[in-house]
Structure formats: C-alpha cells, structure tokens
Amino acid sequence: MCSTANYVLPLRRTCEVLATPGKLCGGVSMSTNFPGARSHGAPQDTEMDVAWQELMAITELQFEVPGEGSYETPQYQSMEPMVPMGGYGITQSHSEPLPAAACELNTAETYDGCYSEEVPVCHRLGSNAEAMYRHSESQLNQRMLPVSSHTQPSLMAPREQMNVSGTSQGHRRANACLSQGLNRHMLWTTHGQNLHVRSADDLESDSGLSLGSSPPLASPDNPVGGAPGYQSVDIGMTYSDGEPDSMTDHARGAHIPYSMDYQNQSHSYLHSGAHPSYFSPQPTLSHTQPNAPTPWSVKQQGQSNLYSDSGLSTRGSSQHNMYTKPEGSMSTPVPRSRDERRAMALKIPFPMDKMINLPVDDFNELLTQYTLTDAQLALVRDIRRRGKNKVAAQNCRKRKLESIIHLERELNQLQAQREHLAKERSEFKRSLTFIKCRLTDLYSEVFSHLRDEDGQPYSIDEYSLQQTPDGKVYLVPHTNMQKREQC
C-alpha cells in the first residue's frame, strides 16, 4: 500500500499566508452569479476550504455525455478517477492546459445536437413513463405498427377462392372454410344450386357462412323447405341464402312486422359514443310469454326508425344500408339485420334483444319455454353470439381510439418535456463550461502564489492540488500521484 503522507504538503498554511481578504489565493472571487455557484459568508481563514468545496460541488454538475464535444479536455475527465484514490476529490494536471477560448460560453449548440441520441427520453423519464404507459403498452405497439386490415384484392370473389382452391387465403379461416364452408357449398351443389351463383346475402359478408356453430340461414325471400330458406339436411339444414338487397314486395308484404327498439343502450360505453349500438342491450320488450305472438312488431307505425335517425353511419355491413330504402315507407317496418331476417324466417319466437342480452341463465330458461328446432336453436345461439360480439367489437374499437388519443396526448406532453429538458441541459452545459473556465483560472492563480520553503514557486507541471473529503487541500507531487496510480 502506498502512502502519500510523505509527499503531501499541507497547503493550508501556505494559502493562509497568501490569501487576501475577499479573494481566494489570487483574487478569484467565488461569488459568482452563474448557476451552481454560491456565495457564502465563511470566515476568511477557511475561505480556501470553502472555495474548494464549492468547486467540488460545482464540478458535480458534470454531465455524463459520451462523445462530448471537442471542448472537453482530458484533465477534467481525469478528475473522476481521483475519487477512489484515497478520497481525493479533485486534481488537475496542467500538462494540457485549457484552450484559451475555454471560457467562451459558446458550446451549447455542440451538445444540443447530441441530446436526442445520448439521453433518450424514455431513459430519463424511466419510471414515470413506464407508469404512464403500463396500461397500454401493447396498444402502443399496435399504434406504432398500424395493421393494414385489407388483404390484396383478388380477381376472384373471396368465397370463390375458398371454394375453388381453398388455399387462396393464407389465414386461419381458410382451414375453416376448407373443413366447413366447402362442405356446405357442396351441400348447395347437391341441392341443385350452382356453386358460383351467390346469393346476395352470401355475398354480403362471411356472416352468412357462420362457420363455427350453425349453418347458414335462410332468407325470407327465398324460402326453401319447411321453414323459409331452410331444409333439413345432414347438419340440420341447408339453405338458400339468397337475399336481395331489397326485399321483394311479396316478401315484404309477408313479413310480420319485424323491428326492434334500438332506443336503449345499456352499455355506457356506447352511450357516450356517436355510434349507437345496432342491438338494444336493454330489453324493452316483454314478449317472453310462451306461445305469445311473434314479437317482432315492436316499433309503432310512424315511429321513426332510431337506427336510421340516430345518425349512425350507413357504412359498413351491407345488412344495414340495404334496408335504408324502406325508411320512406313507415308502414312497412322490415328487419334491418341479416340476423333479424333470419330469425324472422325461422319464426324465432322472441326478440333479438332478449336473445342477445339476457343473462345466460335467463336465456337458457327462455329457450326451454319454447320448442325449437335444431335450426332455430342454432340460429338463436348464433344471433346471441354475434350480437354480443358486435357490441364487444364496438367497445373494443372505441377503446382503441381512446387509447390512441391518450397516447398521442402523452406523446405531445413528452415531446414538450423533452424540449424543456434539452433547453435546461443546454443551460447547464453553458454554466459548466463557465465554471470550468473559472476553475482553471483559479487553479493557475493558486499555483502562481504558492511558494516552497525556499520561496521558490511550485511548478504546475510537477505538482497538483488535491482536496480531501474533509476539505483540506494538499499539494501533491505528480511523481507521488503516479505511484499512487500504480497502486
């Protein structure tokens, strides 16, 4: 272990002689007006110590800036390694003196350019940002990587692709189409329907396929078999899903008044939105009596259609807009959704909202009150599933949009905070540069006044000043420092 005791010259005594009131070993006043400097009322006999402590404190303003500008001189960077060396907090080698222009506070721009790369906001804000985003990280990712939901258009109708090749669509539904949809289409063919002659309803969307749980459903316009549009085959039924965009007069005239009360919207989420749900989650009907008349006639004649009047966009699924025409004829309310039409076609004896919104127990109880065919049961369960999912999708999208808005707002705030921090950083840089300059001047000033026992000045190349944690300042020969470094 190396000891520096023999090499260290207590500086206090010398400085006490050299220091003059109001000045620090050469007249460099430490009462500065730049950030980080503090004026103090320390006694003059300790002014040197206090001054050094101030300098020590000030130098802690040093930023850790990798690759900092060319202004940064090695001797300042080499100050930090002195800390573990016996607790000396500051040293300075003047073998590489600061450039003359060091005191010019013109380096701010030098650092500004590096800020974004050196100090990412996410790091600086670490915990806060994490807390702010912890609820929606995945959504943020989605936001950053918007998904294009549209596949490449095909020259063939999608369903034809599925029917013909079964491999055109490279997603998971293709498998289902292969296993289920294709079989169903084969059934159609078996029943004499052209495979490629698509009904209007079938062309509307995939909904007509109902791949998972129930077979496609009938259209009131194209009745097949006993129940309109249905014919029990194999899986329970086959059907003609032909459903023109507008119902024929015959079919419309045959309709039981079949409408729904769209007024209520139990989901508060949808209440606040601009898109009232198509379905009415809050049943307003009381048509649960067994064997009661088919409860589709709910809307009074002349009552405006809330679906159409609500301002709900007619875009989207064709099952909506295809029934906007009959709005003019208030006397003939018609079902507006495909499921409604299907339910009507199969004479489902309870309203849509009950099918969808009743609790499962009540729903099952409701089913037990009627004698339903398999087709009817399947349809009811499908309607229930689709209806719930439809509302869920609306809620999900609304949440997603709100999340996006929230994230954008946070992004703006963080950008503003980043700009503020960048400005603050620039200010600190300028202050630090100024302080370093003052320190260099002070250091040189101190050395210029130091004298050895023979009255000779100390060489700044052979000695350096160091301060211990207790505030004492020592003059340390470089040779001693080298030995200590070797230790």
Place this chain on the structure above:
DNA sequence: CAGGAATGTCATTGA
C-alpha cells in the same frame, strides 16, 4: 377506380 373509414363477423384467448 383506389383507398380509407366504418362496421360486422369469425376465431382465438384468457378469465
């Protein structure tokens, strides 16, 4: 006519 928006639907997953 292309592309975006809105909406419905299905499949899947986790509670």
Place this chain on the structure above:
DNA sequence: GCTCAATGACATTCC
C-alpha cells in the same frame, strides 16, 4: 366445460 369479454384479422360497403 361453458360463458363471456376482448381483440386481431378479414370482409364488405360506402364515401
């Protein structure tokens, strides 16, 4: 095992 909500993906239609 069933139900349900949430959500990604896809389809469809309209603007």
